[in-house]
Amino acid sequence: MKKILLLFLISCSVYSQSEYPQDYFRNPLDITLVLSGTFAELRSSHFHGGLDIKTQRKQGLKVYTAAEGYVSRIKVSHFGYGKAIYVTHPNGYTTVYGHLQKFSKRIEQYIKDCQYEKESFEVEMFPTTEELLVEQDEVIGYSGNTGSSGGPHLHFEIRDNQERPMNPMLFGIDVKDTKAPFVSAVYAYPKDENAIINGKNERVPLRLIPQKTGDYEVEKISAYGNIGFGITSYDKQDLAPNNNGVSNIQTFFNGNKSLEIDFKRFSFDESKHIKRLIDYEYFKNKKSRIQKLFIQKNNPLSLYKDANDNGYIKVEDSTSSIYKVRIRDFKGNETWITIPVNGKYEVIEKEIDEDLSNKSLVYSDKATTLNSENITVNFYGNTLYDDTLIDFKVASDTLYLHEDNIPLQKNFYINYDLSNYKSEHQDKIYIARLYGYYKKPYYVSTKRKGNIISAGSKEFGTYALAMDTVAPTIKPVNFHDKKWLSKYRFLKVKIEDELSGISKYRATVNGRWILMEYDYKTEMLTHDFNDNIVKDTKNELKIIVTDNVGNSSTFEATFFRK
Structure with missing residues (x-):
């Protein structure tokens, strides 16, 4: 040593x-x-x-x-x-x-x-x-x-x-991989309101045509202005059926390199900005990740190389161009996508502006505060990537804060003023996010200062006040009161809390703290008698479990060991 x-x-x-x-x-x-x-x-x-x-x-x-x-x-x-x-x-x-x-x-x-x-x-x-x-x-x-x-x-x-x-x-850590990456979808994106793709000013899906070589052609598109592309791609190794990530993506416009994304190294601080690499709105709605092959503002990722015009291409009227994408895995297996682009200027009809009555503007580079009734929402600078109009509506204690399809860099903060609440259980109130068709409440870490309760979140959606007055449950799994456990190695107890969730627990035997490992997936507490802490014949077990709003339950039992 x-x-x-x-x-x-x-x-x-x-x-x-x-x-x-x-x-x-x-x-x-x-x-x-x-x-x-x-x-x-x-x-x-x-x-x-x-x-x-x-x-x-x-x-x-x-x-x-x-x-x-x-x-x-x-x-x-x-x-x-x-x-x-x-x-x-x-x-x-x-x-x-x-x-x-x-x-x-x-x-x-x-x-x-x-x-x-x-x-x-x-x-x-x-x-x-x-x-x-x-x-x-x-x-x-x-x-x-x-x-x-x-x-x-x-x-x-x-x-x-x-x-x-x-x-x-x-x-040199080696994995067998002789299979080239594959592509399941390709999209084209307008950079601004002046760009046109197949007669539209919006994200456009492109028709992939698989080739016998394993590469792909895309049906010729017509476009004008500054546009970018996005792909959905995966890799497979020889010994596993699952879809994995690729190692490197390069793009070329008329033979000139436009952009490279090299997944070789990154820092944990930048990892959250994956939301800027993928089409976040599409991911939240369709559960599929489109990798954008262009760099939008406020994207600090270090994965990019040789970014010419941030990966966008400029298409002139009456031109013919070729855009290519090379996708590689770590072992060098590669797949190409070829996209013919026909430059064509078109006049498109602009959509009528939507109803903005419930919209609020949140700035990307400075703080924004939204207020209604007893609710305040604070956005600090650089919470959003872009200045964005979001839905903001309050009905009673429910906050409707847009759909969860806009990427955020950091938490915004929701504050409820409970001054007008006279409930004797006011200290059991917490902020919840409502999920699913039935709007089931899920606890959001809530802090209290006087009559104000606050919670931070990185996801838009629907939030409301919820109350939890029910203490957690504690159930023995492999023993009962006054049982002999001499031949047992483990002591197992299941703990559950359906509303605000488990916050902490503490277990003692004969007044002495014992280690109980907690597996949240199985809701199981487990003590290993090989810790050699429990040495007496008669043992008084005591477990206290507390949920996130302070409700506590106590379980006590006697067991024996030789």
Whole structure:
């Protein structure tokens, strides 16, 4: 272990000279790599930061350190990566292993000591360079399904010394892929009100014509003015049927490069701006992601290269042009789209302006406040990407704040004044977002200051006041009162709250805090008797669960162990 530390201190400057060292990092599992998610793949609100490696639909596979180094961070959380380990290496890179079922024995003991000291399941620790040294090929954990995972897999990342995630395949992590990307849709977009595409001044779907080569032609379009294009494209690997993200997109206009999007590296700070890369309105309405091959204002993404006129093309009247798109996966398999463009000026009839009576203008670059009755909505500068007219209407305690089809950079804030409410349960009121046909209320994190309650959100939609006076439920799963549990390894309890949701919980045995791991997906609290905290024969269990507005329930039972 001392050798590892010495190498770390000496080698940082040596390895950092070589970009993307090959044969340095190993496959973190001892099975063939099959991916369920690729690097920088488009997700609902972010770019995917690593590789999602399939674990044969199982949990408990050994997870190995990709290279020697030291554990620089351990995080345990209900959501996100769940149980995650971060290992910093002598070459300056950090590898991340997420959604783990559990850690290796010494790391598990380290983190449990922290959890018992802090009396919290959720912890985040930053060990020193000497505390948890690890060797290459050392088992540091076991694959699982913790956090916001949608199924058993290992999330694996490689980050540079600025904490920016990079494609692990740049470092020789190999996945079999001989299949070229495919395209399911192509669209053309007018840049402004003076642009025309097939006689329209709006997004226009284009007819794809698949070729025997695997490439695509698009039926010739007529256009005039400044226009851009968008595509819906995916890649498949050889050993998996699922659709994944592509690695690189380039566009060309009459043979000249127009734009390149390279999904090689990004920063977490910019990941939220995926909403500017995709057609957000189309995604929210159709659940399909169109990748825009042009750059609109207030788009800070670092993925773009060689942006000529921000990826837009200028089409003159009575001209013939060719626009091409090259889509590649990491292994170099590529697909081309060819779009013939016929320049044709047309006079189009402009639509009559819609009713603006319930519309309010929200500025992109300065603060805007909307008021009605007892409700105020605050937009700080740079909340929206563009100056936008939005629907704003209040009826009783319900706020209608446009449809959720406009991208936002950060939270806006809703404030309700409860001064006129005399309800004895006023402290149980919260702000909810209403979803679905039946407008079911879902809790939005609500803060209270005097008679004002506030909540922040990054999504437009319908909001209202809701009340929760019902305490959470607590039900034992594998035991009952006065049961002998000598042969049991785990103590399991289910906790539920249908309205505002679980906020916190606390469990003790004979007055001493015990660790109970919480899985929100199964609503299960689990204590592992191997923690060796429960040592008495007769044990008094007490669990207190509190929801997000302060309703609490207490469960008590006696159990016995030898």
